[in-house]
Amino acid sequence: MFWNTMKYEIRRNFRTKEVIIWMILFPVVLGTLYKFTLGNLGKANLYSTVPAAVVENEKDQLFHWIMDAMNNGSTTDKTDAESSIGGKPLMNLTYTDEANAIEMLKNGEVKGIIYIDPPDEKSEPDPQNQKMSEVMDMVNRMAADGSLAKYIDDENNNYVSYFMNDSGNGNFVSDTKLSLTIKSNGSDQSMLKRMSDMYVSMQQSSREMVASAFNGGAGEGFDNISKAMSSDVPYIKELELTKGDTDSFLIYMYNLIAMVGIFGSMSGLTIAQNLQANLSDQAARRSCSGMPKIKQVLAELLAFYLSHSICVIIAVTYITLALRVNFGDRLPLVYLGGILGGIMGVSFGYFVGAIGKMSYGAKSGIIMALNMTLCFMSGLMVPGIKAMIIKYIPILNEINPVAVISDSFYYLSVDADLTRFWGKMVMICIITLFFVLFGFLMTRRTKYASL
Amino acid sequence: MSNTVVKVENLVKKYKELTAVDQLNLEIKEGEVFGLLGPNGCGKTTTISCILSLLAFDEGKIEVFGKEMTPVSYDLKSMIGIVPQNMAVFDELNVYENVDCFCGMYIADQATRKQYVDEALDFVGLNDFRKFRPKKLSGGLARRLNIACGIAHKPKLIIFDEPTVAVDPQSRNKILEGIVDLNKQGATVIYTSHYMEEVEQICSRIVIMDHGKKIAEGTSDELKRTIKNTETIFIEMDEPAASLTEKMKTLANVSDVSWKEGKLVIACTGGRHNLIDIMEILQAEKVQFGRVWSELPTLNDVFLTITGKELRD
Known part of the structure; x- marks a missing residue:
C-alpha cells in the first residue's frame, strides 16, 4: 500500500508540468543564462601562480624579502594542506642569468623577466639623494657590525626585526632599479607588472621613511622607524576566510540552488491537497480507503521529498558537469544543503497547504507572496533589509526558511570552518520538523465539518 | 433474514x-x-x-x-x-x-x-x-x-x-x-x-x-x-368547452381533468377501461383530437403527490 502510493506520487510529480518547468527546467535555463552572462565575473578573482625569471644584475635583499613575504603570505599556513586556490603562491620566481631567462621566456616557461639593475649614475648629485645615500650607507654599516640590534626592544616588531636579522647579508634599504620584460599581454603579465610596480613603490616609500627618520640622528631614527612600522602594519599575509572559491559567480549559483530548494514549497502545497478530503475529490476518495491516514501522509511526504531531492540533484549536477562550475571540495555539501533546503521547502508548502479550506489557486498565491516576503526579508532582493532585521529582530532571520537556506550557502562559500554551515543545517532540520509536525496535526483530521 | x-x-x-x-x-x-x-x-x-x-x-x-x-x-x-x-x-x-x-x-x-x-x-x-x-x-x-x-x-x-x-x-x-x-x-x-x-x-x-x-x-x-392516481391519460386537442370537462369528471374513476399546453390531461384513480369511456364522450360530443396516450404513475408522481412539486424542480 505504502510503496504503491509513494510510487504513483513520484510518477505524478514528474508528470506535472509545473514541477518540470520550475524544479528542473528553470534552474537549468537560469543556470545556463548565468553561465553565459555572468560566467566571467569570477575570473578576475581566479589566479594561478605566475612563473617569472629574475635577473639580478645588482644584489637586492629587499626584493628577496618582499617577494618572499608576498609569496609566503599568499600561501597562508603551510600546514594547511586543504588550501585549494588561496594556497597558491602569487609568483614562482627563478633567479637566473639573462641568457637563460630569455630562453625561458621564449619557451613559455616564464611569463616575464624582472631585471634588477644598479641605480642610475647621477651627473650632478641631488642634495636630497646625497643625504639619503649617506643615511643608507650608515644604516648598512651599522647592520653589518651588529650595532643595530640594541634598538630592538619590541619583539612584536617583526618588520624591524626582519630588517635586523637579514640586513647583515645585503642592503637594508634598496636603491636598485627594477624593470620588466614580457613577451605578450595577458592577465599573468598584468600581475607581474602590478607586483613590480608595487615593489618599486615600497622601495621608494622605505627610502623616504628612512631618510625622514634619520633627520634626528641614528638612535632617534630607529625609534621613529619602529613606531612608524608598528603603527602601520604592512600587508604581509592574507588570511583566508574560505577554502571554497570566493568567485562572485558562484554566489549566483548558490542562490540558484537555494531558490530551487525554496520552490519546493510550491510542490509541497499539493500534499495537503492530496490528503484533505475537504480540498479535493481525490483526497476524499483516499480518505474513504482502508489505508491509515498516517501512512498516507508519510507516503506523500516521502514521495515529495524524494522527487524534490531528485530535482535538486539534477540542478546541482547540471551546474557542475554541464556548466563546469567548480564548487571545489564542497560539492557534496552543496548537494546536502540543496537537498535539505528542498526538504524544508516542501515541508513549508505542506504546512501552508494544510491551513484553512482555500482553493489551490488561492493557496498558490499565498505561498508565492510568502516566498517573496521571506526572500525580501532574507536580503535576496534588497541586501540592506537583512542587516536591519539582524540588528532589530535577529530571531526573524534565524527562523526565516529562505534566510536559513541562503545563509547556509553563504557560509559554505565564505567560511573555511564549517561550524556555521552545520549550524544552519541543524536549523533547517528543526524548521522542517516544525512544519511537518504542525502540517500533520492539521491534516490528520479524518472528519470534516463540511466538504 | x-x-x-x-x-x-x-x-x-x-x-x-x-x-x-x-x-x-x-x-x-x-x-x-x-x-x-x-x-x-x-x-x-x-x-x-x-x-x-x-x-x-x-x-x-x-x-x-x-x-x-x-x-x-x-x-x-x-x-x-x-x-x-x-x-x-x-x-x-x-x-x-x-x-x-x-x-x-x-x-x-x-x-x-x-x-x-x-x-x-x-x-x-x-x-x-x-x-x-x-x-x-x-x-x-x-x-x-x-x-x-x-x-x-x-x-x-x-x-x-x-x-x-x-x-x-x-x-x-x-x-x-x-x-x-x-x-x-x-x-x-x-x-x-x-x-x-x-x-x-x-x-x-x-x-x-x-x-x-x-x-x-x-x-x-x-x-x-401510495398515491391516488394509477393512470394519466393525455389527449392532444384544442381547449375544450367547460361542459366537456365537467362531463368527464362525472366518470367513476376520473379524479381530475385539466387542459395544459395543448393537451387534455385526465387523472384516473383506478379501475379499468377509463380510456374507452373517455373516447366515447369525445365521439358523442364530436370533438376533434390528435394523439391519445396513457401513462402509468412514476416516482415523480409519488414525489409530486407528497411534496406538491416536481422531482426535477
Whole structure:
C-alpha cells in the first residue's frame, strides 16, 4: 500500500508540468543564462601562480624579502594542506642569468623577466639623494657590525626585526632599479607588472621613511622607524576566510540552488491537497480507503521529498558537469544543503497547504507572496533589509526558511570552518520538523465539518 | 433474514442554520440495491459522507457491517467502495495507473492487485484505453474510469453517488447494467440519484428524501401504490368547452381533468377501461383530437403527490 502510493506520487510529480518547468527546467535555463552572462565575473578573482625569471644584475635583499613575504603570505599556513586556490603562491620566481631567462621566456616557461639593475649614475648629485645615500650607507654599516640590534626592544616588531636579522647579508634599504620584460599581454603579465610596480613603490616609500627618520640622528631614527612600522602594519599575509572559491559567480549559483530548494514549497502545497478530503475529490476518495491516514501522509511526504531531492540533484549536477562550475571540495555539501533546503521547502508548502479550506489557486498565491516576503526579508532582493532585521529582530532571520537556506550557502562559500554551515543545517532540520509536525496535526483530521 | 449492512439512526447534520439531514433513519440490507432518491440539495450526498465518516454530524448513530463507523475504522473502510459524484482520478496517471493507484490503497499483494485491476478494467470496458490519460477520455468513458477506481478492490458495499451525471444515454445504460452485475456478484449497492428512472430501473428498495428528511420508503411498486392516481391519460386537442370537462369528471374513476399546453390531461384513480369511456364522450360530443396516450404513475408522481412539486424542480 505504502510503496504503491509513494510510487504513483513520484510518477505524478514528474508528470506535472509545473514541477518540470520550475524544479528542473528553470534552474537549468537560469543556470545556463548565468553561465553565459555572468560566467566571467569570477575570473578576475581566479589566479594561478605566475612563473617569472629574475635577473639580478645588482644584489637586492629587499626584493628577496618582499617577494618572499608576498609569496609566503599568499600561501597562508603551510600546514594547511586543504588550501585549494588561496594556497597558491602569487609568483614562482627563478633567479637566473639573462641568457637563460630569455630562453625561458621564449619557451613559455616564464611569463616575464624582472631585471634588477644598479641605480642610475647621477651627473650632478641631488642634495636630497646625497643625504639619503649617506643615511643608507650608515644604516648598512651599522647592520653589518651588529650595532643595530640594541634598538630592538619590541619583539612584536617583526618588520624591524626582519630588517635586523637579514640586513647583515645585503642592503637594508634598496636603491636598485627594477624593470620588466614580457613577451605578450595577458592577465599573468598584468600581475607581474602590478607586483613590480608595487615593489618599486615600497622601495621608494622605505627610502623616504628612512631618510625622514634619520633627520634626528641614528638612535632617534630607529625609534621613529619602529613606531612608524608598528603603527602601520604592512600587508604581509592574507588570511583566508574560505577554502571554497570566493568567485562572485558562484554566489549566483548558490542562490540558484537555494531558490530551487525554496520552490519546493510550491510542490509541497499539493500534499495537503492530496490528503484533505475537504480540498479535493481525490483526497476524499483516499480518505474513504482502508489505508491509515498516517501512512498516507508519510507516503506523500516521502514521495515529495524524494522527487524534490531528485530535482535538486539534477540542478546541482547540471551546474557542475554541464556548466563546469567548480564548487571545489564542497560539492557534496552543496548537494546536502540543496537537498535539505528542498526538504524544508516542501515541508513549508505542506504546512501552508494544510491551513484553512482555500482553493489551490488561492493557496498558490499565498505561498508565492510568502516566498517573496521571506526572500525580501532574507536580503535576496534588497541586501540592506537583512542587516536591519539582524540588528532589530535577529530571531526573524534565524527562523526565516529562505534566510536559513541562503545563509547556509553563504557560509559554505565564505567560511573555511564549517561550524556555521552545520549550524544552519541543524536549523533547517528543526524548521522542517516544525512544519511537518504542525502540517500533520492539521491534516490528520479524518472528519470534516463540511466538504 | 438478511444482515444489515448500513444502519443510520436519527442522523442530524447541520450547516449553521441549515439542517442538511434531519432525523434520518435508514437500514440497508445485504444484497440490496438501495436507492436514495431526491432533488439536488436534499441531503443525499451529505448522508453518504456521514456514512463514510468523512463528515462530522450533530446527532445520530451510524453502523456499517454491524460496527460503529468512525474515521479510523479502516477495517470497515476496506470493505467499502466509493464512486463519487465528481471525477476523483489523477490526470497525471493513465487509466491503468489510476485504477492500480486506488486499488493499491486496499490490496497490498501486487499479483492480486494486477488481477483485480485487469478485471475492473474489463468490467467497465476500458481495456482498450489503458494507456489513455483521463482527459483524453470521453465523458462516459471517464465516468467508467471513476467507477473502476471504486470497485477494483472488490468491496462488499459499493456507494454510487450520482454516477451518471452528464453522461450520454449509451454510457448511462452501460453503467446501470454494470451496477446490476456487481449486485449479482454479491455487492450491496447504495445508489443516489435525482433521476427517478434510473432508481426505478435498478433499485430494489428506495428512500425518497426532501429537505434532509425521508418522505417515503419502499419498493417502486409500494411507493406508487401510495398515491391516488394509477393512470394519466393525455389527449392532444384544442381547449375544450367547460361542459366537456365537467362531463368527464362525472366518470367513476376520473379524479381530475385539466387542459395544459395543448393537451387534455385526465387523472384516473383506478379501475379499468377509463380510456374507452373517455373516447366515447369525445365521439358523442364530436370533438376533434390528435394523439391519445396513457401513462402509468412514476416516482415523480409519488414525489409530486407528497411534496406538491416536481422531482426535477
